[in-house]
Amino acid sequence: MRTLSYVSGATGESIGFEGPLYGETLTGLRARIWDYSLASRGMTGITRKAREATVTVKIHDSPATLDLLRRLADADMASGNPGTLVADGEWEAKAWITKSGPQSITPTMVETQLTIVLADGVWRRPTMTHFTPRYDSGTADLDYPHDYPHDFAGMALGAEIVNDTSIPQPVKLTIFGPCAQPYVIIGNNRYEVDVTVPSGSRLEIDGTGDVRTVTMVSGTGLVTNCFAQAVRGSGKDSGRYVFQPLAPGTQPISWPGGFQFDLTVCEERSEPPWT
Numbered sequence: 001m002r003t004l005s006y007v008s009g010a011t012g013e014s015i016g017f018e019g020p021l022y023g024e025t026l027t028g029l030r031a032r033i034w035d036y037s038l039a040s041r042g043m044t045g046i047t048r049k050a051r052e053a054t055v056t057v058k059i060h061d062s063p064a065t066l067d068l069l070r071r072l073a074d075a076d077m078a079s080g081n082p083g084t085l086v087a088d089g090e091w092e093a094k095a096w097i098t099k100s101g102p103q104s105i106t107p108t109m110v111e112t113q114l115t116i117v118l119a120d121g122v123w124r125r126p127t128m129t130h131f132t133p134r135y136d137s138g139t140a141d142l143d144y145p146h147d148y149p150h151d152f153a154g155m156a157l158g159a160e161i162v163n164d165t166s167i168p169q170p171v172k173l174t175i176f177g178p179c180a181q182p183y184v185i186i187g188n189n190r191y192e193v194d195v196t197v198p199s200g201s202r203l204e205i206d207g208t209g210d211v212r213t214v215t216m217v218s219g220t221g222l223v224t225n226c227f228a229q230a231v232r233g234s235g236k237d238s239g240r241y242v243f244q245p246l247a248p249g250t251q252p253i254s255w256p257g258g259f260q261f262d263l264t265v266c267e268e269r270s271e272p273p274w275t
Contacts (some may be wrong), residue, residue, distance in 0.1 A: 001026070001272040006097065007084045010075035014086075020062035021069065028053035029085070032270040033121060041127075048121040048270060056103065059110045066110060073097035082119045087272040094119035123272050126172075126208070128264040131159055131236070133257040159253040161186065161263060162248065168245035172264040173205040179259035183231075186263075187251035189244040203224040205230065207243035208266040214242065 002021060007014040017023030025144055033051055036043040058067050060154060067073040073096070076083045085191030098113035163169055177197030184191045195204045200219030203226065216224040235253045246265055255261070 001030070001087045001091075001274070003088055004272075005086045006072065006095070007086060008072040008076055009071060009081040009083045009094075010079040013072055014115070015065070015068055018055065019266075020065050022058045022060070022062050023055060026055050026256075029116065030271055034270070045207050051118050051121050052098075053116045053118060054113055054176075055116065056111065056113050059112070061108045069097070069132055070100070073100070085116075085118075087123065091123045091125050091269075091272055093123045093272075116261045120210075121270065122268050123270070124208075125267045125269075126264050127267065129161060130260065130262050131253065131255075132260050133255075150267060159212065160250055161248045161253055161265065162250050163248050163265065165267060165269075167248055167268075169268060170208040170266045171246050172208050172241075172262075173203075174262040175203040175205075176265070177201045177203070177262050179256075182256070182259060182261075184253065184255040184261060184263075186244075186253050187247050188239055190240050191242050191244065192240065192262045193226055193242065194231065195226050204244055207245070208264070212243050 003013045003016065003018060004026060005016040015021060017026065031053065033048070035045070035047050035049045037045045059069075072083065076096055077098065080264060082096050085093045085095045087093075096117045096119070097114055098117050100111075101113045101115075103111045103113055105111075133261050156182060171186075173191055175184070175193075175197060178199040180196040181192070181194055182203065192207060193203060193205065195203065195216065197216065198218070198266075202217050204215050204217060205212070206214070214226045214230040218224075230242040231240050232242055235241060236244060253263075
């Protein structure tokens with residue numbers, strides 16, 4: 001971790017830890033902690049929970065920086081919505097700065113200990129890939145029993161996505177209209193929603209947040225909840241679960257041609273990067 005900043009969830013403003021607010025090594029944020037319960041022959045309830053971390057920072061000759069830090073931290077605490085710690089411009093963790101305890105005060109420097117609550121103990125890095133159809137030469141247009149103002153081509157083939165971590169990672173799919181009953185097959189799972197997406201609209205299937213959502217966003221910004229139309233099979237690992245995490249390794253991708261989509265893989269880890 002070379003750089004770190006805090007972005008307020010309430011105001012959108014940010015403050016860095018490279019000066020005049022100096023965080024130095026920020027060792028309290030580098031811990032990796034899993035929560036669990038001991039069983040007779042192992043562990044149960046393995047998860048990552050909210051946790052507190054303390055870091056010592058120094059502010060050199062900049063009372064305005066102290067005021068900014070206080071204002072952003074107070075705004076997020078008062079709103080109840082966390083801010084975001086951003087490491088190296090790409091890894092993000094939801095957090096609140098709950099306390100500031102001055103350790104020493106001089107005319108030119110203030111040293112204070114911050115208490116930071118990590119909302120779920122997870123750092124995330126989203127990576128988005130855009131997919132356009134590539135057709136096998138043997139495919140042809142598909143017929144539907146209804147008339148649509150566009151044609152549906154055969155299966156788009158030859159695409160793949162790589163999860164180079166050792167654990168499944170949550171994903172978000174953004175499907176761009178026009179298309180009807182769109183689905184995307186990634187690895188052994190089919191992500192499908194029983195809706196028609198008009199031209200200029202997009203369908204967002206988001207399994208990366210605490211609350212999983214399926215929404216349609218029109219060209220004018222109107223948002224429609226489509227959760228009930230999402231195919232969820234019999235749940236995770238059923239092969240037809242719309243929020244299925246991406247399995248490790250290289251996964252083939254295919255989908256009915258005629259629409260484009262974005263696939264965002266949200267890589268999760270328990271501590272910020274060392275390299």
